[in-house]
Amino acid sequence: MNVRLFGNLERAALLFVLAAQLTSQAGASLVSVPATSDLWLAGMPDGSRASYYGIPDRYDIAPFQSPVLLPIIIGAGSAYSLYATGSVHHGPSHPFFGPDGDPETVISHIAGAENGIANLVAPIDALIGVFLGPDQPDLTIAPTSIDFTLNASRDYTTISPELKQPFFIGDGLTAFGVKQQIVAPVGATRWYAGTMDGFGWFDNEGAFALETVPEPTTIALLLVGSLGTAAFARRKQKGPGSIMKPENGLRRRDSGCPEPPPQTRTCSIPASGSSVVLAFARARGFTQTPVRIASSATRWQP
Ligand SMILES: [Ca+2]
Ligand SMILES: [Ca+2]
Numbered sequence: 240m241n242v243r244l245f246g247n248l249e250r251a252a253l254l255f256v257l258a259a260q261l262t263s264q265a266g267a268s269l270v271s272v273p274a275t276s277d278l279w280l281a282g283m284p285d286g287s288r289a290s291y292y293g294i295p296d297r298y299d300i301a302p303f304q305s306p307v308l309l310p311i312i313i314g315a316g317s318a319y320s321l322y323a324t325g326s327v328h329h330g331p332s333h334p335f336f337g338p339d340g341d342p343e344t345v346i347s348h349i350a351g352a353e354n355g356i357a358n359l360v361a362p363i364d365a366l367i368g369v370f371l372g373p374d375q376p377d378l379t380i381a382p383t384s385i386d387f388t389l390n391a392s393r394d395y396t397t398i399s400p401e402l403k404q405p406f407f408i409g410d411g412l413t414a415f416g417v418k419q420q421i422v423a424p425v426g427a428t429r430w431y432a433g434t435m436d437g438f439g440w441f442d443n444e445g446a447f448a449l450e451t452v453p454e455p456t457t458i459a460l461l462l463v464g465s466l467g468t469a470a471f472a473r474r475k476q477k478g479p480g481s482i483m484k485p486e487n488g489l490r491r492r493d494s495g496c497p498e499p500p501p502q503t504r505t506c507s508i509p510a511s512g513s514s515v516v517l518a519f520a521r522a523r524g525f526t527q528t529p530v531r532i533a534s535s536a537t538r539w540q541p
Contacts, residue, residue: 274327274443276433306433327445340365
C-alpha cells in the first residue's frame, strides 16, 4: 500500500515538474511588433536594404526597419496559434487598422520577391509572418508567393507555409472566431513577424501586441516525450522493456504505464514518425487517441 502510494506521488511530482518545465519552455510569449517591421529584411545583416520605391534614399534599412524575431522554440511540423491586438497605419494621414488589416486595400510588396523572401498579396496594415532556416535568406532563391486576396484565403484554419514564404496572420481568428493554426515547415529555426505595406515601412506608426501559443497537440507531444523518457528509464531498471515493432517503418514505444493516477496523463512515447498514438489514463482503463504528425516532420524535440 505504501509502495503504491509512493509510486503515485512520485508520478504526480514528475508530472508537476515536467509541466513547469514545458510551461517555461513552450508557454505563451507576448511580443510587440512595431508598424515599421519590414518582413523583407528578415534574417538580413545590419545595413541591408529593402523595399525601395524610386525615391532617393527612401529605403528600409536593417536593423531600423527589421521585423521582429519571435522568442519561441520552432519545431518542424509543430502547430502554433497567435493572438494579436493593437493597430497600425502605413503612413501619416492614413487610418489605423487592426491585425487583419484593411480588407478594402489588398496589395503586394512593390519590389516583389526581395532578399530571397517571396512576395505576398495581403491587406495593407495586416500582421504577417515568415519562417527562416539558419541561413541568410538572400543566399537562395525565393519560393512562390501566396495570395490572400479572398476572405476565404485569410480565414484558413491551418496553414503550412514554406521557408521564406510570407503569409497572412491577422488577429489569429477567422471571421467566425475559429482559432487558426500555423504549422512550421521543415528546416525552420526562426519565425519573424511584421506588418503589410507596399514600400517604405520607415514612416509607419503603431504596433501589434502578439501572443504566441503552442497548440495543445504540440505541448502534449512534448510532454509525452519527457514522460516517455522517464518511463523508459524506469522500465530499464526493472528489466526488459516493451519496445514495440517499427510502425510504418518508424520506431515507437508503447506506454508501459502501470497503475494510472486519477488525473489524465499521457503514456505513449513516439520517437518520431508520421503517426503516433497518445494513451490517456482515465478513471477506468486507458483510451488511445491517434495523433497525426505532419509527414514533413523530421525531428522530435522534447
Ligand atoms: Ca509606409
Ligand atoms: Ca482574422
